[in-house]
Amino acid sequence: MNTFKLIKNLLKYDGETISLSNDFVTKDLAYFENFVKNLTILLIDLSKLSDKGYVNKPNVDLPILLWFLKELKLIKSNSVTNFSIGINTFFFNLVLLLLLNTVLNIEKHCLLKTSEEGYLDLKTDLSTIRKNLLRMIHPNFRDKVSNRGLSIILNSLVGYDSEYELNSSLRKTNDLLSIQLAGSTGLVLKVPLMDERPVTSNYLNSNLTDNFKGDEKKIGGIFCTSIEKVISDIRSVSCGDNDNFIKRLNLKLETLGLKSFVIDSYKVYLLPKSEVKSFIKYTNEYTSKDLITDSDSLNNVNNENSLLKIICILNEVCGIKELSSRMRNSIKNSSNKSLSRITYKYGVSRLSITINRILTICMHESAADLSMLKDFETFKENLDIVHRSFVTLGKPLILDGCKSKVHFRDTVLLAPAGVKSLAGVGSIYGDEFKKIDIGHYRGKMRELLEYNKDLFEKYAIQDSIITLKHASSMEDFYLSVNKIGVPLTLSSIGKSYVVKE
Incomplete structure (x- = not known):
């Protein structure tokens, strides 16, 4: 005592x-x-x-x-x-x-x-x-x-598709001709909100702290x-400098006209997505490591540039005119890691910035495209199955040599009833995203590649672009129900909407 x-x-x-x-x-x-x-x-x-x-x-x-x-x-x-x-x-x-x-x-x-x-x-x-x-x-x-800091998500979205031709209907095997990727990046900036709720008897949200009664x-x-x-x-x-800095940062971000949402205890700002980059590789052998490495590297430069933009905005708020070589190195290093942290110094104060690099690989009919991977039988053990589609549930994959945390999604699970095919999904978004007509070459992809390579490439890449477009649209819509990322299924969006309402 x-x-x-x-x-x-x-x-x-x-x-x-x-x-x-x-x-x-x-x-x-x-x-x-x-x-x-x-x-x-x-x-x-x-x-x-x-x-x-x-x-x-x-x-x-x-x-x-x-x-x-x-x-x-x-x-x-x-x-x-x-x-x-x-x-x-x-x-x-x-x-x-x-x-x-x-x-x-x-x-x-x-x-x-x-x-x-x-x-x-x-x-x-x-x-x-x-x-x-x-x-x-x-x-x-x-x-x-x-003293809560900023949280940044370097968000890469990639549509993956493969072209192949039937090898043996008896053995149900196909010959891989090409793989194609289409990707873009965005950046999600989460700025902490001050908890201004008054402290009352039920502030701790517990049955133990219901309204005090009697002498209490x-x-x-x-x-x-x-x-x-x-x-x-x-x-x-302990937080005065950071509180003032975050207020000034919010004012600056609002003047830039960025899309913003309030999610949990954060004001979430979205940088515009980068232009779509496409990629085609002619190969008869492709592994899960190849897929993840190619998808991850597709947007390396965009990730670094996005992070640089945010740091430049912070410098503007602080009145810092030049970017130090040390900060440039921090930006380069952090944009190439799945999880990192930057300590941003201004005056005598510091602001912690947590950076997550996320890669979401999307396919339409994932069972078909992933089965073309040489190591599919072993790699599929890392994935979950939802309605016969291969996806990641819960935590992302963290793989050796990969700079991002990796999610897998299947856009067939996000397609409305009646338009489950990739052609149907593309038609939702107008002529720009219609499947390319290859006429009598359907089912004869090797022949198309041999006699009209340009048409083959347009057809193949367009499929990955349609997949990317639909996944990106679903990601944008998911934000309207206060969720970040590409949803798993249409029903998961509905559940989130009900919870929000």
């Missing part, structure tokens, strides 16, 4: 809120070192408590909340009130937040004296305590005080008001 007196000495109740009672700016190194020592011991005691404010070990009797409320004269000294889990949860997190605010203020004081002997070690100890406190705070409150109503109100105030204080100390 002695260590908990440290908290009591730090707290005061002014009739409205519970807050810190000390001004640490005037203290000296010896005071801070003693404080850190006591706080380290205190964290060990606090770790005995669950996030609901109760003692984890049943053989320990530690009525923390009742004792504190009596010490702060919020209840009578002879009270024996039993408090709910909800009220304990709020007080436990209020204490943690107040301690975090204390640590942040001391750290700020230490920054001014890092050159003085002893302060560097103190700063290291405080950093450890700060991280431990953040781990103990309820996730909903932790989100409110966290007044005390619960004090806790909620106190938590809001300390969160505001914490953000002003």
Whole structure:
């Protein structure tokens, strides 16, 4: 109990809120070192408590909340009130937040004296305590005080198709003639929104924190008001620069006329998709590794340019006129990794940027095109089957040597009833996306290649372009129901729409 007196000495109740009672700016190194020592011991005691404010070990009797409320004269000294889990949860997190605010203020004081002997070690100890406190705070409150960065998705979409000719109807084998790819890239920028919801009794979205009743109503109100105030204080100390920067960034992005959506706790901006690149390879042998490598490399330059555009926008917001060689290298490296992080420095502050590189390979009738892969029998074990189509469910594939996380989609699962064929899908988008008519050469692709290679290429590449177009359109529509990526099936879009409504 002695260590908990440290908290009591730090707290005061002014009739409205519970807050810190000390001004640490005037203290000296010896005071801070003693404080850190006591706080380290205190964290060990606090770790005995669950996030609901109760003692984890049943053989320990530690009525923390009742004792504190009596010490702060919020209840009578002879009270024996039993408090709910909800009220304990709020007080436990209020204490943690107040301690975090204390640590942040001391750290700020230490920054001014890092050159003085002893302060560097103190700063290291405080950093450890700060991280431990953040781990103990309820996730909903932790989100409110966290310095959230930007998230970028380098989003490549590729339509894949193959041309082949029947080798043996008896053995059901085909000879591969060519594969063709058509791809484009986009960039998704996720800018964090400030959580401006007021802290109320049901803020934690738990049955444990339903509206406080009876004697708890007044005390619960004090806790909620106190938590809001300390969160505001914490953000002003640790997040003030980033909050202002993100506000200015949003204003800049809005002037650019980019498409935007609000998804979860982010404002999502879309850079325009790049022009379509097409690619044809004449081969009688093709592997899954070839497919993924060719698809992944199709848009390397576009991915790098897209990331460069975002960094240039950030520089504009900050008033930085030149791109440093170090940042250029970071852009190049990050655009060629499946997952990376850039630390963007402006003034004395930093902004974390997380970058995911995603590749979605789309086919129409995936069973036919993937079966042309030499290693299909082994590769298909990495895929899932939905209505006889090969796709990836859940997490993407992460493969050695690939710069992206890879999803597979089949556009036949996204085709409306009555237009399941690729020709039908293409007709949805007008003459530009109609299948090429090859007349009597249908079923004679080797002959077409031999006598009219230009027509063969137009026909083959157009199939991959139609697949890409439909997948891209479905991806755009999916955003209207607050989802990112190419949906799996039409029914999955419907479910998301119902949830949104």
